[in-house]
Amino acid sequence: MSTNGANGHIYAEDELYRKLAPDRKEIRILCLEQDNRLDRFVQNGTVAETPPTPSELIFRWEYISLSDRIVPHYDAISYSWGGDEAKAIGRTIVVNGRSLTIPKNAHEALSAVCLRHGHYRVWIDAVCIDQEDKHERNNQVSYMGDVFSKATRVCIWFGEDNSVAEPALGSVRTLLETMDPTLPDRLKTPHSGSNKSPPLSTDPRKLSTYSGWPSVYSLYANRWFTRAWVIQEVALAKQALCYQGNYPSAVDFDEVALVATYLYERRHLLPKNPKKSAQTGFENAATILTLRRHRSQKLASLLRVVYTFNCEDPHDMVYSILGLRHRSAQKPDSIHRVIPIYEEPVVEVYAKATKAAISETRSLGILKHAHSLRPFHRKRGEPDDFPSWALRMDLRGHYHINPISYRSFRFNANEFLSLVLWPNDSSRVLRVQGVLVDTIIDVSDCMRWKQAGDSSSSGWNDTLTAAAVLHETYSWAREALPAWTAKDFARKFSMTCAAGQDATGRSLHDGKEHASRLFHGFWSTANVPTSSDAPPQDDGYASETGSVHSMKSQASRASSTTRSIDVKDFDTDLAADNPDATYALSAMMKGGHHRTVYITERGALGLGTDNVQVGDVVVILFGGTVPFVLRPQAHYWHFVGDCYVEEIMHGEYIRTLNKQNRLEQAKQWFKIR
Template identity: 25%
Template sequence: MAAAPYKYQPLKPNSHEIRMLQIHPTWRAFSTIKCSLINVDLDDLENESVPFDFYEALSYTWGDATGKVTIKLDGCSFEVTRNLAAALRRLRARKGYRYLWVDAICINQADEQERNSQVALMGLIYRTAEQVLIWLGREADGSKGAMKLIDNISDIGVEESDVIASLENEAHHAKWQNVARLFDRSYWRRVWVRQEVALAKGIVVLCGDQMMSWDALIEAAVFLNQNTANFEPIAAELTRYTSGYHDAIGMDILREMILKDNQVPLEDVMLHLRQCECTDQRDKVYGALGLVGPEVDVAVDYGLDKVAIYTSAAIAAIKSTDCLNTICACQNLNRGSGLPSWVPDLEVDWTARKLRRTENLDTLGSAGGFAKPVYSFHRRDNGLFSLTTRGVAVDTISEVCAEFDSDETLGKVLEEWRVLAMRTLSTLQPPISDEDMRSCFWRTITANEELRGLAASDGFIAQALEHAIEGSSDAIPSIDLSIGQTSFNERFREDAMNRRFYATNSGYIGLGPSDVRNGDLVVILLGNALPLVLRKEDNHCLVVGETYTHGIMNGEIAADLDNGILSIDEFDIY
């Protein structure tokens, strides 16, 4: 006979009341986990009736839902995942109660209305906790040694040169592979942990019986990021490996933004969460809300579908920043999900690397920065929202090259791009010099930026000549990027991957989305940082994606507006 489900005591509506998990002490390591739940109001924690001086919040992954472990909750049987049971067993004290907030237990997951209200409070819960405990899971795959090695990297008595020597020592590869396995744990890829880490007053990292500070872990992650040439080949021998240390650095960047400004723009955190994992794809919006300011109007409602939530989030991101840069994240025109083309589909990972990122906000330019944005939203007959906005149709795309999608096709694709650039730029009037033709093409295929988001210098662009094929006498020589390690080569591979090169009727060249085709429009929306490729269909347009189009990235078209060559039009985008 199945046990009756645990009966939660109701929470006060329209309040900051939550449940706190009280973990009972024990001297026996493997005895049954016993806990209680206490209702407390976050606004009233100083009240003498509250049985604790502070509480901690757990940041973890639920883990496999099968093979659950039964604990005792207020004397009743309650099932939790093995990963959570291991965390509770690790955290309970020998003497005295420990007070912990754990979403899987403290929220009645079967009550949708409560789930809505409690998820909306999660930002406050993690901000108020004395510290956040990161639980990476039980000891496995050499994690004990990996934790010690990571902690040692930040030790003041350890020389960086000695750590690099260890990385280069083949006899130490197994130790570093254990580090890679630790950073491959699913924790680093999950949506909710971003908010939990970013909002924490203090953080302790736990794995098995090992413990370290968050600062120590980040110092190690930064070290690995600076020494990828040595570390990645070691890690690449593991078939499942993903670069979790990059995720950790990304979390720390969010944390620094919170410490500095107390909030993050919804657009930034929402697009950061796009590449993360979650069971419920709606959490890619809800997992961002604790990090953003009160002006962002998105209510937590698990009764809504993904289309409604993603659309609501896109509208809120646009309104809260008063710009349309959010729609530059739209990369998948053929949407089986039913989203409007101007709403980013957060369920789908990036098709191509986003052109405008945190590190290059000040250098990539402001194509539409000469005017304030104008926009409105309208519900159509089919229930979807359209975006009506104003901008300038700069030109029409006349020729599109093959997509750069792999090293196997690199040489053929790059030569096709070069030939189109030569043919297009040689017809410009007045004519431009060979040097300007080379600069125009090479700046386009690298989005005119160096590594770390710096604006491309002449010296950076000249690195392309190091790859020039001997005997080429064209104004833009053929180059071979299959050999030679330069920052130009690296930047090209990052920005041009899964994009197409194109030319327009008037002689512009650009780096566009993989879906771009002849007849598409290159458009600058008022106030937008980047140009967009739009596709006309009947009486409306669809967003194809963001583009780098050389010569219009920094507001140059304002002069053509003044002299009447171009005009501002209205665009109704479905």
């Protein structure tokens, strides 16, 4: 039997969604029927402002293979699914002569892209994937990167325009032309043989007179910029065009993202105080632009990027970025491959992804972020069966703690010893080889202050708060380790709180100039007695016999008068523009934020995460460039976080063990859960 479609076409009365061939990477394309195309609504050469009614969205299927050498033309639609309310409100389209109810936001996107802007052959996830068929969904998601990379264009639908004055998309174009009138023409030749974005030759005075800031901010506050799937949808696109509301023309995404990059870099100086949602839009758009220039990434990098985005299904915090991985990593025979399986528990997905990132890079570097991706406080009674070492991608927001070595250089605590993983282990267990260094016997209170850019940050007062917290922590540590001279201990304390790097990520271990500036800056903001008979102590790891208890017993009479730094009038010092003091406080605020200072059994001073406890141990795990803190449990170890101990950051401890022919004896397996 057969039925007549809206235009007289004959359709077989089979199921609307016939099975796809995953081995050919087959997908469905929606083809707008001839009678519904844009030329029906052209009057005197002008497109009618009133869009067609919902009943006029009539399509037919076309099936194409992404594995073919030449893939037929189609455009892919990128949009925001919206919340539960938008999904609950159904709208009807006709496909192959059958009515199909789809979410409101998908219907709006199809109406705008197909009817208003003339894209007649499109792919859209809510319709072209049978959402009720889990097996099909898993297969389609596994090659979603191909869907968007092989599309002729990606059409971004921002939704209807909520700005009250100038159209939001138009305001970005106006702002861009105000900033640099030549840029739109330069962007017509993508990349131009370079991976760098065209520079903006901007005169700040031009921006101060611009009146469309509310409309600009409303665009970047759009929900689309927070959706994790848009990362690869746009990063892989040959060309990405943006549409919104009734704005008559498309704006290239590269223009939108370039403006966002400029605004994000100057977000603290912008007029009209953009809301946090707009600043997030700036950052995420800039991130996508970077990935458009560098499309092939390792999973570890992508997992860190996606954390500032959101997904309705927590599985998609991993699955949404797989198309941006190196192709070799996602081949069927790759041991690093992550296979989308929505039926798997989220904990399994995140553990597998974290372990795949570790095995792909042959590095434990991603563990520096494991504690950062955890909540400040877990709700009482909330189950926590997530492995302590796995990234919690289901948590929203930015890192509340900076990883050790988070910028432009690496430490080398493991002395280049390669990662050794226990083979064929459980996905929820990370068993690695390393050495136990020391045991923590005392821990400070957590050092907290507001960072620049925090919504409630007041800038100057927060610097004073940080200075007071650092003073209090210094006093506590000086009390515990009195044998050091005041200057020696102030140098070590400032280096430890800064985690060996300044606020820009420059290493303070390379040469003496910057380390000296850090110390003198910290010293200049404090009033410290300089008389002390206590000599500088040897590093706590220079011998096996050194301990904090023996060091305390060697303290001189004068040490009791030099153990505390009294904060001077910071207002006077810093207001006088003391660059070294500013340099030191910035570095220590960046490195020490939401961390604790701890003291070990051998008398070392360290910087750990906010959850460090007495009895935890400092370890060097092979494949990890920084030391880590573990907590002993009955039959396994609990991962606490990364840490900084000045004396062991560049392989000193491993070299000492080697020199003493004790490295093989010291090696052990750590079963971390």
